[in-house]
Amino acid sequence: SAVISQKPSRDICQRGTSLTIQCQVDSQVTMMFWYRQQPGQSLTLIATANQGSEATYESGFVIDKFPISRPNLTFSTLTVSNMSPEDSSIYLCSVIAGDYEQYFGPGTRLTVT
Amino acid sequence: QKEVEQDPGPLSVPEGAIVSLNCTYSNSAFQYFMWYRQYSRKGPELLMYTYSSGNKEDGRFTAQVDKSSKYISLFIRDSQPSDSATYLCASAGSNDYKLSFGAGTTVTVRA
Numbered sequence: 001s002a003v004i005s006q007k008p009s010r011d012i013c014q015r016g017t018s019l020t021i022q023c024q025v026d027s028q029v030t031m032m033f034w035y036r037q038q039p040g041q042s043l044t045l046i047a048t049a050n051q052g053s054e055a056t057y058e059s060g061f062v063i064d065k066f067p068i069s070r071p072n073l074t075f076s077t078l079t080v081s082n083m084s085p086e087d088s089s090i091y092l093c094s095v096i097a098g099d100y101e102q103y104f105g106p107g108t109r110l111t112v113t
Numbered sequence: 114q115k116e117v118e119q120d121p122g123p124l125s126v127p128e129g130a131i132v133s134l135n136c137t138y139s140n141s142a143f144q145y146f147m148w149y150r151q152y153s154r155k156g157p158e159l160l161m162y163t164y165s166s167g168n169k170e171d172g173r174f175t176a177q178v179d180k181s182s183k184y185i186s187l188f189i190r191d192s193q194p195s196d197s198a199t200y201l202c203a204s205a206g207s208n209d210y211k212l213s214f215g216a217g218t219t220v221t222v223r224a
Contacts (some may be wrong), residue, residue: 001159004156018142022217027130029212033211033212040191041216042201042215042217043157043201043203043212043214044212044214045211045213048209048211060212071203092156092157094212096210099164100164100205100207100210101117101143101147101159101162102147102159102203102205102212103159104156104157104158104159106154106155106156107155107156109154
C-alpha cells in the first residue's frame with residue numbers, strides 16, 4: 001500500500017484567487033492522479049501526473065486552470081487558478097502502488113466564496 | 114451514458130445482515146475493478162481489487178466480477194454499524210489505470 005498526505009486539508013478562498021494543493025507519498029511511485037469530488041458527487045479524474053513528463057488532462061480540464069507539477073517520484077502539486085464558487089470541491093490525489101491498486105489521499109476540501 | 118453505473122441508494126440494513134452492492138460497466142477494455150469505502154469527510158479507502166473476472170474474498174467482504182455481463186458486485190457479510198459509509202465501485206483499463214467511478218451507494222447498518 002501507500003501512505004498519502006495532502007496539504008492543506010481544507011481552505012476557504014476568495015473568488016479570483018489561486019490555491020496550491022500538495023500531495024506527498026511515503027514511497028516512490030511513477031503514476032499519480034488528481035481527482036475532484038464535487039459536493040454529493042462521485043470522483044472525476046482531472047489529470048494524470050507522471051514524473052518526467054507533462055501532465056495529461058481529461059476532457060473539460062485545462063492546464064491554465066489546473067496547472068500541475070511533478071518534480072519527483074514522491075511529490076506533486078495541483079493549483080486551482082482564478083477560483084470561482086463552482087470550484088468548491090474535494091480535491092484528491094491518488095497513486096498506483098503494487099500491481100495496479102490505486103490509493104487515495106485524505107483530500108483537500110476547498111470552499112470558494 | 115456513464116461508463117460505470119451504480120445505484121446511489123440509500124441502502125439501510127439491520128446489523129448482521131448481508132449487504133449486496135452492484136455496478137454495471139460499459140467499457141469492454143476495463144480489466145481492473147476496485148471497491149472503495151468512503152466515510153464522511155474522508156478520502157476513499159481501497160477495500161477490494163480484482164483483475165479480470167472472478168471472485169475474491171477478504172474476511173467479511175467478497176468481490177465478484179462477471180465480464181461476460183459487465184457486472185461488478187460487493188457483498189458484506191455480518192454487517193456492522195461501522196460499515197456505514199458510501200461504497201464506490203471503480204474500473205480501469207490496463208493501459209492507463211484511469212479509474213471511472215460509479216455514483217457511490219450510501220449504506221447505513223442499523224444497530
